[in-house]
Amino acid sequence: MPAARAMQVETNIDLEGYLVLGVVFLLGLAVIYWGFDRYRLGRLIMNTPTQPARSIAQGRTEVHGRVVPAGETFQVPFGPGDCVYRRWSVQEEREEVTTDGDGTRHVEKKWHTVASGRDVAPFYVEDDTGRVLVEADAGADFEISNENSESITLAEGQALPGRVEAFFSESAHRRDETADIFEVLQETPMGALFAKADIEAWRAEGHEALSERQREALVRHLPEAYVTDGNLRQDVTADEVAGAFREEGDPEPDYGDGLMGRIRALFDRGRSVADAFTGGGSVPSRPSRGRRRRFHHAVLPADEAVYVFGSAEPIEGATGSNVERLRIVEDAGTGRFIISDRDESGLVKYYNRRAPLYILVGLAMSAGSLYFILRGFGVT
Amino acid sequence: MVLVWIVAGFVAVVVLVLLAAWIVSMYNQLVSLQKRVDQTKQNIDVLLKQRQDELTKLIDAAQEYLEHERELLTELTEAREQAERAQTPTEEAQADEAVRGALAGFRARLEAYPDLRSQTNMLQFQERISDIEEQIADRREVYNEAVTLLNTRIKQFPYILIASPLGFTSRELFTATEEDRQDVDVGAAFE
Numbered sequence: 001m002p003a004a005r006a007m008q009v010e011t012n013i014d015l016e017g018y019l020v021l022g023v024v025f026l027l028g029l030a031v032i033y034w035g036f037d038r039y040r041l042g043r044l045i046m047n048t049p050t051q052p053a054r055s056i057a058q059g060r061t062e063v064h065g066r067v068v069p070a071g072e073t074f075q076v077p078f079g080p081g082d083c084v085y086r087r088w089s090v091q092e093e094r095e096e097v098t099t100d101g102d103g104t105r106h107v108e109k110k111w112h113t114v115a116s117g118r119d120v121a122p123f124y125v126e127d128d129t130g131r132v133l134v135e136a137d138a139g140a141d142f143e144i145s146n147e148n149s150e151s152i153t154l155a156e157g158q159a160l161p162g163r164v165e166a167f168f169s170e171s172a173h174r175r176d177e178t179a180d181i182f183e184v185l186q187e188t189p190m191g192a193l194f195a196k197a198d199i200e201a202w203r204a205e206g207h208e209a210l211s212e213r214q215r216e217a218l219v220r221h222l223p224e225a226y227v228t229d230g231n232l233r234q235d236v237t238a239d240e241v242a243g244a245f246r247e248e249g250d251p252e253p254d255y256g257d258g259l260m261g262r263i264r265a266l267f268d269r270g271r272s273v274a275d276a277f278t279g280g281g282s283v284p285s286r287p288s289r290g291r292r293r294r295f296h297h298a299v300l301p302a303d304e305a306v307y308v309f310g311s312a313e314p315i316e317g318a319t320g321s322n323v324e325r326l327r328i329v330e331d332a333g334t335g336r337f338i339i340s341d342r343d344e345s346g347l348v349k350y351y352n353r354r355a356p357l358y359i360l361v362g363l364a365m366s367a368g369s370l371y372f373i374l375r376g377f378g379v380t
Numbered sequence: 381m382v383l384v385w386i387v388a389g390f391v392a393v394v395v396l397v398l399l400a401a402w403i404v405s406m407y408n409q410l411v412s413l414q415k416r417v418d419q420t421k422q423n424i425d426v427l428l429k430q431r432q433d434e435l436t437k438l439i440d441a442a443q444e445y446l447e448h449e450r451e452l453l454t455e456l457t458e459a460r461e462q463a464e465r466a467q468t469p470t471e472e473a474q475a476d477e478a479v480r481g482a483l484a485g486f487r488a489r490l491e492a493y494p495d496l497r498s499q500t501n502m503l504q505f506q507e508r509i510s511d512i513e514e515q516i517a518d519r520r521e522v523y524n525e526a527v528t529l530l531n532t533r534i535k536q537f538p539y540i541l542i543a544s545p546l547g548f549t550s551r552e553l554f555t556a557t558e559e560d561r562q563d564v565d566v567g568a569a570f571e
Contacts, residue, residue, distance in 0.1 A: 032394065032398070036398065036401060039405075040405055043405070043409055044412075046529075047409060047412060047413055047416070047529055047533075048416070049416070049420070049522045049525035049526045049529065050522075050525070051518070051519075051522050052518045052521075052522075054514065054515060054518060055427075055514070055515035055516075055518035055519050055522075057419075057420075057423040057426070057519065059419065060416075129518065359398065363391060363394060366390070366394070367387050367390060367391050370386075370387055370390055371383065371387050374383050374386060374387070375383060379382060379383045379386065380381075380382065380383055
C-alpha cells in the first residue's frame with residue numbers, strides 16, 4: 001500500500017491549466033528562438049556591403065535608394081498619397097460577457113479586427129547610379145517605421161474623418177465595379193473574351209444579339225476603336241483584346257497586375273468577387289458608430305527612401321543594363337527578403353534592440369510556466 | 381528549494397545553449413564575410429574579363445587604320461596583357477592605371493583619324509568600355525567595403541578570440557596608384 005500511495009501524484013491544477021502552461025512554455029522557447037533570429041538578421045544586414053544599382057551583381061545584395069513605382073500603386077488607406085505597399089486593419093471594441101461558475105457576470109471590452117487588407121506592388125529602387133526592379137510581391141517582409149504608420153481611434157458616435165470615409169467609399173465603389181464585371185464574366189462566352197481574350201471562342205458563338213449588360217461591359221472595358229454598334233469589331237485581333245486588358249500591352253498573353261488581370265486570373269481559379277477585390281483579404285465594411293473604432297495602416301509611399309535586402313536574379317530573356325535585366329527577389333541562401341523605410345543602421349538598431357528583449361521575455365515565459373507546472377505536480 | 385534549483389537549472393541550460401549558438405553564429409559570420417570578399421572579387425573579375433574582350437575588339441577594329449601607330453597599339457596591347465596577368469589588388473591597380481593611360485592616349489590620337497573616330501562600332505566600344513570602367517569602380521568600392529567589414533570583424537572582441545586560432549586573416553584592400561592620387565596637371569594636357 002505505501003508503494004502504491006507513493007506512485008500517486010497529487011496535482012493542484014486541472015488539465016486545461018496544464019495545457020495552457022504547456023503552450024506558454026513552448027511559446028516562451030519560440031520567443032527565445034525568435035529573439036536570437038533577430039540578432040542573426042541584424043548581423044546579416046550589417047555584414048552585407050551596399051551595392052550601387054548600376055553595378056549590382058547577381059546573388060545576395062543590399063540596395064538603398066528611393067521608391068519609384070513600376071506601374072501599379074495604391075491609395076494610402078487613411079491618408080493622402082500613393083504607395084506601393086499598404087497594410088491596414090479596422091478594429092471595433094466589443095463587450096464580451098462571461099459568467100463564472102457561481103453565476104457572477106463579468107463584462108470585458110476587447111478589440112476585434114473586423115476588416116484588414118494587404119496590397120503589394122513591384123517597384124524600382126533608384127539611387128544616384130540607376131535603378132533596379134524589386135519584386136516586392138514575391139514574399140517580401142516589410143519593416144515599416146512609425147513615420148509611415150498611423151493609428152486613428154474614434155470614440156463611440158464619432159463620425160469617420162474624411163480620409164477614412166474616402167477609403168470606404170472607394171472600396172465600396174471598387175467592390176461594386178468588380179461585382180459588376182464578375183457577373184458579366186460568368187455569362188459565357190463573355191467569360192472567354194474577358195478572361196482569356198479568346199476571340200475564336202467569341203466569334204464561334206456568332207454573337208449578334210448581345211444583352212444590354214454585355215454591350216455596356218464591352219463599351220466600358222474595351223477601347224472605343226474596338227467596339228462598333230455595341231459589339232466587338234470583326235477585324236479586332238486576339239492580341240489587341242489581350243493588350244487592352246493589360247497595362248503595358250505585352251504581346252504575350254499574360255495576367256497583368258491591374259484589376260482586369262487579377263479578375264481574369266481569379267476567374268480561372270474559381271475564386272470569389274471579394275478575393276478579386278482584396279486579393280484574399282476580407283472586404284472592408286464601415287464599422288458601427290455605436291462602438292469605439294480603431295483604424296491602423298502601415299505603408300511604403302512612392303518616392304520614400306527605402307532599404308532592400310534580397311538576391312539579384314536575371315529576368316528571363318532580358319538583356320542590357322541592370323534596370324533591364326535584373327530583379328531583386330528573396331535570397332535563397334538565407335530565406336530573407338527585407339524591405340524597409342528605415343536606413344541600414346536604423347534597421348540594425350531595431351533588430352538589435354529587439355533581440356535581447358525577446359530572449360528575456362521568452363526566458364521569463366518558459367521559466368515561469370515550468371515553475372507553475374512543477375509546483376502543480378507538488379514539487380517544492 | 382528543489383523547485384527553485386530545477387528552474388534555475390533550466391535557465392542555465394537555456395543560457396548555455398544560447399552561448400553555444402552565439403559562438404557558432406560568430407564563426408559563421410566570419411566564414412560568410414570571407415566568402416563575401418571572395419565573391420566581390422569574382423564580381424570584379426567578371427567585369428575585367430568583359431573589359432578585356434572589349435579592348436581586344438577595339439584594338440582589332442583600330443588596327444586597320446592605325447597600322448603606323450605601332451607604339452600606340454603596342455601600349456594598348458601590353459596594358460591589356462598586364463591586366464590579364466594581375467593577381468593581387470595592388471597589381472590590378474597598376475594594370476588599371478596602364479589600361480586607362482593607354483586608352484587616354486588612344487582617344488587623343490583618335491582625333492587625327494576622323495574616319496576611324498566616326499565609325500559606329502568604334503564609338504560603341506568606347507562607350508561600352510566606359511560603362512564597364514564605371515561598374516568596375518563601383519564593384520571595387522563594394523569589394524573594399526567587404527574587406528573592411530572582414531578586417532574589422534576579425535580584430536574586434538570577441539571575434540578575435542576565435543578568428544586567429546581558426547586561421548582567419550586580413551585581406552588586402554584595393555588602393556589607387558600614386559598617379560591616380562596625384563592632382564591632374566591640366567596645363568600639361570594641352571602642351
